[in-house]
Amino acid sequence: MKREGSPFKGVMTVALKEAADHMTSARMHLIMLLVLLTAIGAVYGAINHIRDTTSEDPFLFLKLFTTAQQPLPSFASFLGFLLPLVAIALGFDAINGEYGRRTMSRLLAQPIYRDALLFGKFLGALLVIAIALLTLWLLMTGLGILFLGLPPSGPELVRSIAYLAATLVYAGVWLALAMAFSTLIRSAATAALAALALWLILSVFWSMIAPLVAGAISPVDPYNPMTLLSNFETQQVIARISPQTLYGEVSSMLLDPSNRSVGPIFMSQLQGALINAPLPTMQSLTIIWPQISGLFAAMVLLFTLAYTVFQRQEVRA
Amino acid sequence: MSDTVIEARGLTKRYGSNVAVNGIDFSVEAGEVIGLLGPNGAGKTTTILMLLGLTEADGGDVVILGKDPVRQPLQVKADVGYLPDSVGFYNNMTGRENLAYTARLSGLSHAQAAENIAAALEKVRLTDVADKRVSTYSHGMRKRLGIAELLMRKCRIAILDEPTSGLDPQSTRELLDLIRSLSRDGMTILLSSHILDAVQSVCHRIALFNKGRIGFLGTMEELAAKLGGGAFIVDVEADGIDLSKAVKSAKGVKSVTPDGDGQWHIETERDIRPELGRLIVQAGGDLRNMDLRRTRLDEAYDRFFKEYGNEA
Ligand SMILES: Nc1ncnc2c1ncn2[C@@H]1O[C@H](COP(=O)(O)OP(=O)(O)OP(=O)(O)O)[C@@H](O)[C@H]1O
Ligand SMILES: [Mg+2]
Numbered sequence: 001m002k003r004e005g006s007p008f009k010g011v012m013t014v015a016l017k018e019a020a021d022h023m024t025s026a027r028m029h030l031i032m033l034l035v036l037l038t039a040i041g042a043v044y045g046a047i048n049h050i051r052d053t054t055s056e057d058p059f060l061f062l063k064l065f066t067t068a069q070q071p072l073p074s075f076a077s078f079l080g081f082l083l084p085l086v087a088i089a090l091g092f093d094a095i096n097g098e099y100g101r102r103t104m105s106r107l108l109a110q111p112i113y114r115d116a117l118l119f120g121k122f123l124g125a126l127l128v129i130a131i132a133l134l135t136l137w138l139l140m141t142g143l144g145i146l147f148l149g150l151p152p153s154g155p156e157l158v159r160s161i162a163y164l165a166a167t168l169v170y171a172g173v174w175l176a177l178a179m180a181f182s183t184l185i186r187s188a189a190t191a192a193l194a195a196l197a198l199w200l201i202l203s204v205f206w207s208m209i210a211p212l213v214a215g216a217i218s219p220v221d222p223y224n225p226m227t228l229l230s231n232f233e234t235q236q237v238i239a240r241i242s243p244q245t246l247y248g249e250v251s252s253m254l255l256d257p258s259n260r261s262v263g264p265i266f267m268s269q270l271q272g273a274l275i276n277a278p279l280p281t282m283q284s285l286t287i288i289w290p291q292i293s294g295l296f297a298a299m300v301l302l303f304t305l306a307y308t309v310f311q312r313q314e315v316r317a
Numbered sequence: 318m319s320d321t322v323i324e325a326r327g328l329t330k331r332y333g334s335n336v337a338v339n340g341i342d343f344s345v346e347a348g349e350v351i352g353l354l355g356p357n358g359a360g361k362t363t364t365i366l367m368l369l370g371l372t373e374a375d376g377g378d379v380v381i382l383g384k385d386p387v388r389q390p391l392q393v394k395a396d397v398g399y400l401p402d403s404v405g406f407y408n409n410m411t412g413r414e415n416l417a418y419t420a421r422l423s424g425l426s427h428a429q430a431a432e433n434i435a436a437a438l439e440k441v442r443l444t445d446v447a448d449k450r451v452s453t454y455s456h457g458m459r460k461r462l463g464i465a466e467l468l469m470r471k472c473r474i475a476i477l478d479e480p481t482s483g484l485d486p487q488s489t490r491e492l493l494d495l496i497r498s499l500s501r502d503g504m505t506i507l508l509s510s511h512i513l514d515a516v517q518s519v520c521h522r523i524a525l526f527n528k529g530r531i532g533f534l535g536t537m538e539e540l541a542a543k544l545g546g547g548a549f550i551v552d553v554e555a556d557g558i559d560l561s562k563a564v565k566s567a568k569g570v571k572s573v574t575p576d577g578d579g580q581w582h583i584e585t586e587r588d589i590r591p592e593l594g595r596l597i598v599q600a601g602g603d604l605r606n607m608d609l610r611r612t613r614l615d616e617a618y619d620r621f622f623k624e625y626g627n628e629a
Contacts, residue, residue: 002388003388004388004391004392005390005392009391009424010422013418101405101406102404105371105399106401106405106419106466109369109397109398109401110419111391111392111394111395111422314366315366315371315372
């Protein structure tokens with residue numbers, strides 16, 4: 001059946017209202033404070049470390065993102081860990097919150113499609129995350145210039161901006177997940193817990209689960225080296241179900257130009273390669289493209305799930 | 318020629334094995350005020366939700382203003398305003414901001430919205446608190462804010478689900494006046510309510526819902542006729558006479574109900590006060606008082622559900 005009228009009517013109105021709400025909410029302020037403190041800590045640690053050990057590294061600026069100084073993790077890895085939390089905080093009550101406040105039926109009685117409400121909410125939250133990420137990125141660059149005294153080079157800029165874009169897609173996956181939970185589960189608290197549980201499983205326990213499952217599916221035969229390889233590949237496939245893994249691969253490829261592959265490397269592939277010579281930016285992007293598409297697909301899939309459920313929901317509040 | 322603005326045919330909604338709305342047909346003419354009445358759980362809210370496309374009907378179809386709400390929801394919703402039974406707002410925004418948001422969603426221009434909102438808030442007496450957060454509003458104030466939203470949008474059809482619940486007597490009266498004046502201006506209004514005299518005072522026609530069906534749809538007079546009673550009631554106070562016997566057989570009398578202590582309610586087809594007075598005096602009674610009024614909706618309602626309430 002064909003519907004008339006644009007499904008996008010009202011999207012921007014909803015998105016801007018949501019973004020304004022998030023920007024002024026105590027929830028967002030708290031979580032951004034946490035992110036900011038951790039970011040500054042990580043960068044500060046990285047700067048100290050780089051100062052102590054600096055060599056003639058042509059990608060010093062990118063090192064800011066990846067260098068970890070115990071006990072703090074690197075900026076990139078803590079972003080991979082904390083960003084889902086931000087996304088969940090912004091999305092867990094997107095839909096069920098409207099039911100709870102009893103504003104849903106009033107909203108949907110306006111001449112807009114349900115699509116517009118869902119998509120507007122998604123865009124609004126993503127906009128807020130994008131602004132936060134951009135702020136962080138500028139802060140890093142500023143600190144880098146201030147303490148290391150060197151501006152990023154052209155390739156570094158391109159790489160770090162590509163990294164920023166990939167990070168936004170990664171946040172989008174978690175946002176779509178949180179919104180899917182907020183559509184499926186009527187209680188906001190339960191939806192938040194469910195999303196947090198999934199986040200813990202995928203980001204903390206998945207690296208333990210993957211080898212176990214891989215061992216069961218394709219066990220290693222000590223006399224057959226090929227089983228070792230197939231075990232490793234199974235493990236990788238399972239690990240890649242978690243967006244955390246995909247994102248980790250993306251950020252390590254983009255932020256470390258000397259990385260040549262995300263999978264196992266065979267000696268034959270290394271023939272003629274200059275070990276540790278940086279890979280051109282475009283090639284790094286090409287290698288990592290499947291991961292980025294994977295993240296994007298996951299985001300679209302989760303959003304579609306939320307959309308399908310929401311379209312058919314009865315609006316009695 | 319009057320034109321039909323809402324037309325529903327065979328509207329059905331099932332929840333599992335429970336049939337909430339069971340094949341309802343009705344049509345509403347432009348400018349009419351229709352009251353939806355019936356016990357809790359009779360299917361009034363469910364019917365309203367199906368009209369608005371807020372829940373999917375399991376069967377039947379609806380035409381609103383000549384359009385199909387499923388295919389052309391935006392055009393339909395642009396002309397139909399809805400006040401839910403439990404209306405909510407964003408607590409962290411002021412009343413005015415809440416209305417401004419829905420005004421933007423409904424596509425009003427900024428200037429137009431500001432003007433309409435100010436006028437609407439004035440009408441529901443919320444101007445003083447318009448710039449306070451909704452979290453500081455009472456239940457009735459929220460309800461009135463919901464009504465202001467309807468006014469602001471200037472729709473052609475308004476659907477109100479229990480608009481009077483939680484309103485103080487003054488606000489109730491004002492709402493009823495408002496409904497009357499909106500109806501005079503040509504707005505079609507559908508309202509559900511449990512406050513029967515409110516419904517009677519504003520509605521042209523009433524629909525009695527009974528277990529998912531419309532048991533009756535028509536005017537008060539038609540309802541009285543259907544129930545086999547008269548359209549009027551004469552309240553009589555008299556001494557020294559038993560009216561139950563004396564006037565029972567008089568022409569135009571439908572029934573006589575004693576109300577204790579020399580008082581009777583006499584149901585009649587028309588105004589027969591002169592004849593009644595003569596009868597009582599001739600029979601030697603002392604007539605103290607005699608009042609003519611229309612049958613009250615609550616009386617008809619009780620009768621209706623006594624007679625038809627047990628029908629499946
Ligand atoms: N979400 C639901 N799931 C299952 N049954 C429902 C649901 N919502 C309503 N019902 C049932 O549908 C029937 C009609 O409910 P509806 O809300 O339309 O009644 P109503 O006439 O508006 O009553 P009230 O006067 O109490 O507002 C009831 O029997 C109710 O139990
Ligand atoms: Mg109801």
